[in-house]
Amino acid sequence: MEFSPPLADGSECATASSSTPTPWQCRTTLIQENRDTIPFPSTSLEHLPVNPPEEVAAPTRQRWSSPFEFLVTCVGYAVGLGNFWRFPYLCYKHGGGAFLVPYSIVLVVIGMPLFLLELGVGQKFQVGPLQAWRKIHPSLAGVGMTGVLVTFFVALYYNIIVAWTLWYLFHSFASPLPWAADQGGASTFWEESTLRCRPSLHVPNATCSWEGLDFGAQPSGAPGLFSPGLQRLRTASAPPPPHRCTSAPPLHRRCTATAPPLHRRCTAAAPPLHRRCTATAPPLHRRCTARCRRGGVAALLLPRARVAARLLLRVQGRRLHRQGVPMSRDPTAPPALPLHLPRSHCTSRDLSARRSLAPSRPSHTPGAVSMALMPP
């Protein structure tokens, strides 16, 4: 069926609409009605106006509410970690003010043309980067995909940098700042507490796996970015033994500052290195904390599990008794443990308190009481 263009007065589509249609509506209706039969591209459609009306346009893409909003978003997007953190770092590494020269040149030669290009591509094709480059040419699809992929990879490590800023933010509320000069300095805090790559109280066996990397140290011998801590690490033939507070690079500030010899042996002895232990703890407490930490969750759960098992046994015994089996209590059996054992804190005060509690309980063998007090 040959599609004939409508007349200018719209007489051919009188049946399409009750009211008098405009030529536009008439043509649109006709096209919609004869969509299956119109050959496309059809020369007979050349009569149609160039700009499609609103009704038949594709679903419109969302818009910025104003050009100003777009501008402001771009401006806000341009400031980020790249300017805060990466630019000063590179500037320091590559010759201070001289770095501004290649930076400015490259900005004009590479940055702004690419900026223009990307804005233009996005605006022209009205789609995201994955689709836009494919629309230019199918073989350019990789450009968009690579951009998105690169964004993914950069997001991986930007996470860590953002986490560092949070870490420093929280620690900046401490009254003597942990990176103050008398607390060990910024590089000590950075390497021991943030990266945890130097042996410290927190991580005794830490090694700087990035030690061989170039973190900005100048080949001319000028201090690097993370000096002097890094320099100290590099010049040291071997990393200091982790538990010896007396040996050269001080492992822990508090330890070297005021620690008596006994205290130092304490830190060496207690493997997980409790902080309270190093500060003021008497020997008993120290052994205790070490044991407590070794116990962990098991110390909390095991006594209760034992109690539950015994309760079960007792219930079972009663049931057997009801069934006629004589219930005999073995006098050598360990006594029932208290149901509500306090969580095993091993301070000396707790120990004595529990010892004073012990006789009030039905205990036949004193060994069982001390067993109950000992965390497994």
Next chain:
Amino acid sequence: MALFTAIFPYLVLLVLLGRGVTLPGARLGLQYYLTPSWSKLASPTVWIAAASQIFYSCGVGWGTLVAFASYNDPAHNFVRRALGLGLGLV
């Protein structure tokens, strides 16, 4: 909201600048920063670093700008915007 997230980083930058130049030893740092060592310009690594930094500071090549601009009206004069932003970055 967009206004806040766009302008607040600049406020933070200003605060950090003020804090930085009032710290002891700021003069030395500024001297180092502003005294160019021209010999560095001969090495290609500096240029490579500058070029890669451009991709970070302009946010170019990530696909984000394409996505941003795709919400523009097709008749939007983006050239003016881009030039203004580029000059602002300098």
